[in-house]
Amino acid sequence: MSSIADRLKNVSISASAAMTQRARELAARGIKVVSLSSGEPDFPTPAHAIEAAHAAALSGDTKYPPMDGTPALKAAVSRKFKRDNNLDYNASQIVVSGGGKQVIFNAMLATCNPGDEVVIPTPSWVSYADIVKFAGGIPVAVPCFEQAGFKLRPEDLEAAITPRTKWLILNFPNNPTGAACSRADMAAIAEVMHRHPQVWILTDDIYEFLIYGEFEFCTIADADPSLYDRVLTMNGVSKAYAMTGWRLGYCASGSKELIAAISNVNGQNGGGITTVTQAAAIAALDGPQDLLKERAAIYRERRDFVLGQLAKIEGLRCHKPDGAFYIYPNISGLIGKTTKGGRKIETDVDFVMALVDEHHVATVQGAAYGMSPYFRISYATSMEMLNEGCARIAQFCGDMR
């Protein structure tokens, strides 16, 4: 009898997708759901990117593209790395894929042998561990504690590395905590990595432009250029330019061997990215960049608003995030209580399920990101929704006994 591959046995369905599904079911019954669970900008894609895609399609740019990205897009990516990150990558060091997610997938598939360990600072985006498992590797969570601002402490990183470690994955600003790392923080991580020359470093910089206050984004290959040959710098247009649906991410590395292997997987796994998407990405990367700062200012206002509202709620404790568009409140003050609807809150899963069922606010449990008891709020939505969502959360928590 036919059966599904063993490699899928430990791979789960994303918890945020499951919550989005739950919210859709409620909405289909006519219930007004406040969705704070989605990890995508609520802004539109810039018009100049859409126009570039339109023009490309009309001009006949509709044939098979080069497997690893058009020369024009790679040139735009190369300019972006120089302009924003002070990094020199030429076209032969760049691969374009179907979203940052596919970059990570390709990189893990290209490098992980059974038993290879991938160190993942945690809380972390749900997909890293699943992708690593899919590729036959072993995800190793290294905790980033709230007391340390959810940042990766060098001593915790050091303790997590073994002779089997193949990769360290960095994601600052972070999904789900919003924690960001300064140049000095990155240099301290780099210092640990010098003692472990067999380990590659994947830096997922997808939230690069979602950074607040005096924080300055710094990627690890910029913080320590001596790591250039060991770093895979990953980014994409999804979060920065509100282009989640276009599906385009890219990566670059000083390691020719690594880029060749990723390019090989990329070619077999998709065969190149939609031509019109590539045209849109060039326009986004080369076009006016003012919208990045304008939108970051709006996100910052929303962050401050939500933090202010949540601070009034007894039982919640929020670390102030420096980036991304997430807040990760601690709910330990509510564990053991019972909701107005009679549900006992023993875990953060109980909390988010009761919240969506009783007050119709969709969020995601911390357990999905590997650290409890917390839940993730996305503030990539309107002030009106945030106001309503916070009011409902306050009511929900205030009614608990």
Ligand code: PMP
């Ligand atoms: N990395 C992180 C940390 C993310 O949160 C996401 C999207 N949720 C991605 C990568 C995927 O981005 P893309 O749309 O480019 O695949």
